[in-house]
Structures are given as structure tokens and as C-alpha cells.
Amino acid sequence: MGGKNGPVGARSALGYAKTLTILALGAVLLAGSLPAAAQSQRITPQSREQISLSFAPVVRQTTPAVVNIYTKKRVREQAALSPLLNDPFFRQFFGDRLPQGQTRERVQNSLGSGVILRPDGLIVTNFHVIKDADEISVVLSDRREFDAKVLRSDERVDLAVLKIDAGREQLPTLPLADSDQLQVGDLVLAIGNPFGVGQTVTQGIVSALARTNAGITDYNFFIQTDAAINPGNSGGALVTMDGRLAGINTAIYSRSGGSIGIGFAIPANMVRTVLSDDAARNGKIVRAWFGGSGQPVTPEVAASLGLPRPAGVLIAEVHPDSPAAQAGIRSGDVITAINGNEVPDPEALRFRIATLPIGETATFTVMRRGQPITTAAKLIAPPETPKREATVLKGQQPLAGATVANLSPALVEELGIPGPSRGVILLDIAARSPAARVGFQQGDVLQQVNNTPIASVTDAVAALGRGQSWRISIKRGDEVLTDTFSQR
Known part of the structure; x- marks a missing residue:
């Protein structure tokens, strides 16, 4: 199984990935290559000529905004004077009195990818790409290299915001897509630097949406794609056919450490939250608070509550001073949607709340005693009441x-x-x-x-x-x- 840093065992089989480049040909309909009536809808190829269309235009448009990220971390390690000194037989006699080798410093190097989202050099990547790094370098697609500093990070969603100084130059950027508009089957490109071979592009489709059982971050809600993603792709771009950022490539499911066609990306709507200056406090991201918790609706629970299907979150507890209480939500209610977006399980509920800005009014669709009701509440930052008094x-x-x-x-x-x-x-x-x-x-x-x-x-x-x-x-x-x- 692959984990965040490569094959690790049987727990999640998830290997952190990085982005890619293989100029792909395939069944894509690019704007400008089809009649105007066909550009506004998703259609499948109808002829050999359509199948021979190229991804090159969207690749030229998007790759300049995808960067390579190199990090250095200095670690100190102690070298033993002899392998015998680590033998349990000798240690049972001498214990901690055995002589130790000298401490020496070693530099760990790693690489990943990132995406320029603002022309002044604001870059988003994965938190695990830059975690504990002493030095961070960003290499643009034209091979220019810049030192980068971390503006803010959020380990719980595995995202970090970097900044480079390119002077007065306006750098190429990728606009954010509305990831809620993606559909399974949409064509996407993955761009990054797999295995350090250089910028690479691979093509695939959106294989699934709202994956909440990946076990990668605290906020599990991922876009799944079969576009090839490999180590080195972490932090790179998953791009739509109109040249927008659908998500940040983050992990793969793998038994060997390489791509088997199951990759995961953090949706652009979550990426948008780490860019908000209003949400950043002391370099950390503060997310909206809902104040209710519950469990998935199983088939048995759905039958007992008279629900047509097992979906939603059965609320077990509501904090008395929370937006959930303000909305009139109470224990026993089943939340099925927020702002019109379905909420199939508690992970989806947390994701939907986390992507809404503090101060926004959220609309909840609730099933109560088998009847649908709609209610709303203004979201707030989680209060520190009472004080922690550690x-x-x-x-x-x-x-x-x-x-x-x-x-x-x-x-x-x-x-x-x-x-x-x-x-x-x-x-x-x-x-x-x-x-x-x-x-x-x-x-x-x-x-x-x-x-x-x-x-x-x-x-x-x-x-x-x-x-x-x-x-x-x-x-x-x-x-x-x-x-x-x-x-x-």
C-alpha cells in the first residue's frame, strides 16, 4: 500500500503524489474547435476528426502557472561507533554507558509541485510538501528559481500558501473553478513534476466526486481521477478543459507507490478557503463553526425514521450557543443538504461547513419526523468559551x-x-x-x-x-x- 510518503503497509494504501506531464491526445472537445452550440454542453466525440483533436491549447494555457517545489530539511543523526554497540546482548551488560558516535548533520531533499494563483507570486501546494522544511525553492516553468516563504498553512486539509518575490512582473496564474460544478466523466488534466523528471501532463476523467473515506486529511472530501499521478505530483494542478483549477493533486491509491489510476485531489472550493485573508489568523486558517454532530444514516436508521433512502447526517448533539441551535436544528433531525448541496455523511457535512466563509448565512435542508423543512443560520468562528486554562x-x-x-x-x-x-x-x-x-x-x-x-x-x-x-x-x-x- 502507498502512504503519504510512499509504500507503508496495509492501512490506507494511499501514496502522496505530485503532478505530471505527458502531452496527451484523446477524445476532448476544446472551445473554438466546435460549433458554438456544442461549446456550451458536454458531448462525446461524434467523428474521427473529433477524436484527433489535441489537448495542446489548454496545456499551453495552463502549464506556465504550475511550478516545481524543492525543499531542504536539516536533520541531526548519531552514528554508532560499531554495529556491536547496538546489539542487545552487549546492552544488557552496559546499558546507557556504551560510547556513542558523533552527531552529524544531514540534509534531506524532497520535491513537489505548486500552482500560482495570484500574479504577485502567491502559490498553493500541499502542506506535506513543505512540512518542516528549512529552505523552500520554487522553479517556474521557464526554469527561473526563487526562494519562497510560507504565508500560512493548514495541516488538517494538507494545504499551504507560499509567496515568491518576482518584482513587478505579473506571473501567469490559474483561475479557480467551482468544483461543485464538476461531473463524473468530465475530462481533466493533471500537471506536475512526477519523480523529478520535469513538468509533465497526463489526461483522464473525473472518476468520482465527494470521496469521504480516503483517510488522507481531517476533511475527507476528494475528487477522484484516473489521470496518472505519481510521487512528485503532490501540490500540482488538476485542470478542467476550460483551463481552470479543479483541485490540488494530493494522493494516490497504490500497492507499489506508482499510479494505478486512482488519484485524489483537494477540491478547488477548499483551496479557496486558504486564500482568504479574512480566514487567516496568526498564519493559521480559522473555519466556520456549525456546532452540531451526528452519525451517518444507515439503511436501518433510514427505515426507522421513514426516510426514502439512507443518506444524510442524523444529529446527536447540538451546542446550545451554536449556529445549529440558532437554526432550530435539534437532536434527531437529519441534515440532507447545505445550500442545495447534498450531505451524504458527516464528512461531507464538515466539508460543506468548512468551505463557507465566516459570517455567511447557510441554508439547511432537514428531515424531521419524515417531513422536509428548510432553515438557516449565520456561521461564526468557533468561540473559545470557556477559556482553556491549561x-x-x-x-x-x-x-x-x-x-x-x-x-x-x-x-x-x-x-x-x-x-x-x-x-x-x-x-x-x-x-x-x-x-x-x-x-x-x-x-x-x-x-x-x-x-x-x-x-x-x-x-x-x-x-x-x-x-x-x-x-x-x-x-x-x-x-x-x-x-x-x-x-x-
Whole structure:
């Protein structure tokens, strides 16, 4: 299976990709090559002459805006004096007293692709292309090279915005398409630098839309294409036949690390959100907050609710101060669409909210007791209420060494965790601390101590500071775990 950085095993079989170049011929109908009546609709080739048409015009139009990205990362590693010193037989006698080799610095090089979206040198690429890089270089299609700096990044959607300084020159750009207008079967081109061979173009179709089970980022909602995408294509362009950016090529499904015709791209409508100066705060992207969570509608759930088909999100919890509450949405409702776009599952719900700007009014289509209703609410930024009050727990008690904080919508969004936005979360566990030794983990949510509900950091400190035995309940993922600890 391929992962973000190549073949890694059986979990997701997803290999991060980069863009491509093979000048392709095929069944495409380019504007200007057909009568005006045919240019406004999608049609299949009708003759041998139409099949012989070339992609060259759209390639000439779009490739100057696709760039190569080279990064350098300096890492320090320690060389052992002898392989024998790593042998467990010798270490059982000498342990940490064995001599160590000298620490040396090594430079890791990697490459990817990017897309110029503004003429002043604003470039979008994948976050994983530039992650932890000490130096970033951008090479234009005319081979000019520039140093780049990171303006903002969003690891949760695997996107980053770079800036190069080309002086007063207006660089070529790609306009953003409305990715919601794509249809399965549309022709697309993938442009990038696979395996470092140079700028390459490959051709394919949109194989699927709204892929939400890819397991690539926190916001799973991808365009799938069979256009060949390989390592080095990450951050490159998926282009429509009218020369617009449909998405940023991000990953492949592969058992060998190479393309087998299943590639994934982040939709242009998500790319648009990282470009918004209004959404960027301290170099990070702040997304709109909905305030409701739920589960997919299974066939069994659909039958019990009298729904015609299993689609939508069955709402389980609504934050009382959220836009969802303002819209009148409540537990038991099924959200089926936002602004007219279908919402088949919770991943799609999160994507639709994430691509809407803060301050916009969203319209929700809801099924309630088998009847459709429409409601609306103004989206807001997730509030940090209550304040997190991060505190290191101390003393003779089982959670000593854990850093806890009050959950809030802002902290839940920052951490990218599912579930409720209220309670007390374990932000960090110090190594070799009592909390680490007894098995507490980062991300656990403290529920009760000695049958007392824990709603705040103040509650936690007070409850843990009393007595010499503690019955503690925590929520870990979908499970609630309870154990009893005694002071020794």
C-alpha cells in the first residue's frame, strides 16, 4: 500500500503524489474547435476528426502557472561507533554507558509541485510538501528559481500558501473553478513534476466526486481521477478543459507507490478557503463553526425514521450557543443538504461547513419526523468559551504529570477531534509521570472522579486533590473507560 510518503503497509494504501506531464491526445472537445452550440454542453466525440483533436491549447494555457517545489530539511543523526554497540546482548551488560558516535548533520531533499494563483507570486501546494522544511525553492516553468516563504498553512486539509518575490512582473496564474460544478466523466488534466523528471501532463476523467473515506486529511472530501499521478505530483494542478483549477493533486491509491489510476485531489472550493485573508489568523486558517454532530444514516436508521433512502447526517448533539441551535436544528433531525448541496455523511457535512466563509448565512435542508423543512443560520468562528486554562496536574494522585484544559469549540477545532466541545481534555502527558505509568493518554476526556462530574479544570483539580483513592472515568474515542486507583 502507498502512504503519504510512499509504500507503508496495509492501512490506507494511499501514496502522496505530485503532478505530471505527458502531452496527451484523446477524445476532448476544446472551445473554438466546435460549433458554438456544442461549446456550451458536454458531448462525446461524434467523428474521427473529433477524436484527433489535441489537448495542446489548454496545456499551453495552463502549464506556465504550475511550478516545481524543492525543499531542504536539516536533520541531526548519531552514528554508532560499531554495529556491536547496538546489539542487545552487549546492552544488557552496559546499558546507557556504551560510547556513542558523533552527531552529524544531514540534509534531506524532497520535491513537489505548486500552482500560482495570484500574479504577485502567491502559490498553493500541499502542506506535506513543505512540512518542516528549512529552505523552500520554487522553479517556474521557464526554469527561473526563487526562494519562497510560507504565508500560512493548514495541516488538517494538507494545504499551504507560499509567496515568491518576482518584482513587478505579473506571473501567469490559474483561475479557480467551482468544483461543485464538476461531473463524473468530465475530462481533466493533471500537471506536475512526477519523480523529478520535469513538468509533465497526463489526461483522464473525473472518476468520482465527494470521496469521504480516503483517510488522507481531517476533511475527507476528494475528487477522484484516473489521470496518472505519481510521487512528485503532490501540490500540482488538476485542470478542467476550460483551463481552470479543479483541485490540488494530493494522493494516490497504490500497492507499489506508482499510479494505478486512482488519484485524489483537494477540491478547488477548499483551496479557496486558504486564500482568504479574512480566514487567516496568526498564519493559521480559522473555519466556520456549525456546532452540531451526528452519525451517518444507515439503511436501518433510514427505515426507522421513514426516510426514502439512507443518506444524510442524523444529529446527536447540538451546542446550545451554536449556529445549529440558532437554526432550530435539534437532536434527531437529519441534515440532507447545505445550500442545495447534498450531505451524504458527516464528512461531507464538515466539508460543506468548512468551505463557507465566516459570517455567511447557510441554508439547511432537514428531515424531521419524515417531513422536509428548510432553515438557516449565520456561521461564526468557533468561540473559545470557556477559556482553556491549561494546567499541569501535580500532587500524589494518578493524573499527576498530565496537562489538562477546558474544552471549547475553538480548542476542539484546533485539535481536530470529534465529539463534544465541553469538558476537560488531557492535552499532554509527561513522560515517566504517574499519569503516563497508569495508562492515561493524550486526548482522553475526563468525565468523572469519584462519581463527581468534571465540567472544568477547577473541578478536576478539586476532585483529584481529595482522598487517597480515586475512581476515574475518561472518554477515549467512542469508549468510556473507568478504573480505580489508590495511593501507595
